[in-house]
């Protein structure tokens with residue numbers, strides 16, 4: 001008999017067919033309590049769960065007594081209660097690597113667009129303001145040969161460092177618990193304390209996961225340490241930055257700009273002051289959102305689920321110890 005799975009994300013036809021060949025699939029629109037109630041029997045039976053977004057916590061697990069494998073279409077897994085999964089011996093699979101280069105491209109796009117004010121000036125031209133030669137009011141700041149500080153020197157941080165160092169001749173700083181030998185040998189990257197990184201970087205780029213330790217890692221005191229013409233880029237998770245403190249710093253003119261792909265609340269509320277600050281570039285959490293990469297993530301998530309249901313957690317497993 002095929003294992004029963006709950007699918008809470010639309011898949012392309014070929015990937016759905018691949019999943020359905022191996023599993024008995026019930027498709028639901030999301031993991032809301034209403035959806036769990038509506039499909040109670042399917043949730044109760046399911047051994048697998050595949051999708052993205054939505055909280056996977058003790059309450060959901062209580063409705064899924066047969067669950068063995070969660071497969072997330074994402075690398076970040078802060079929406080999963082891993083301790084609760086471990087306690088129930090449920091393994092969590094995710095999709096690192098396949099999205100790394102695309103997210104680093106997004107971060108570089110934020111670096112360039114904040115520094116050179118691309119969206120702001122695009123809107124300015126389209127609004128008919130380009131009536132004569134531009135002047136200092138339209139100038140930006142250089143990116144090349146500046147200092148880029150990375151918080152989260154993992155897969156995405158490394159791919160960003162590669163672009164910044166080789167493409168733009170930038171000096172790379174990073175903050176980490178341990179020396180990153182590869183970052184040092186490939187990019188001459190220097191490890192430093194958070195304080196030093198904030199004081200020295202022209203661009204502070206966040207590609208950190210959200211954990212208890214990283215929650216509000218960047219608050220008022222940290223923003224105060226940054227150079228007045230520095231730029232903050234966040235593509236990790238919104239709550240790594242205290243958004244109220246960021247808004248206050250931007251309103252007080254303490255930073256050149258911010259480039260944000262992630263927010264404390266997503267979608268970002270329409271009345272957020274971030275949306276009316278001209279020096280803030282906002283993106284709707286598109287870090288990995290290209291056709292190619294999103295397809296690759298879904299493909300990996302399907303294969304991860306099938307492999308893990310078959311007892312193979314060699315690749316892309318967050319908590320292989322849960323099997324023990």
Ligand SMILES: NC(=O)C1=CN([C@@H]2O[C@H](COP(=O)(O)OP(=O)(O)OC[C@H]3O[C@@H](n4cnc5c(N)ncnc54)[C@H](O)[C@@H]3O)[C@@H](O)[C@H]2O)C=CC1
Nearest residue numbers: 076152153154155156176207208209213235236286287288
């Ligand atoms: N904006 C978007 O669409 C996307 C956002 N992300 C976010 O990026 C994060 C990173 O992804 P990867 O690079 O693949 O993960 P990774 O695990 O390879 O890298 C994360 C790095 O952060 C470091 N780190 C963790 N806590 C730290 C702390 N307190 N201080 C200093 N360093 C710390 C880790 O040691 C690791 O080197 C994901 O967890 C996710 O939240 C990932 C993909 C897309």
Ligand SMILES: O=C(O)C(=O)CO
Nearest residue numbers: 073074075076287288
């Ligand atoms: O994979 C992730 O963690 C994302 O945020 C979306 O790609």
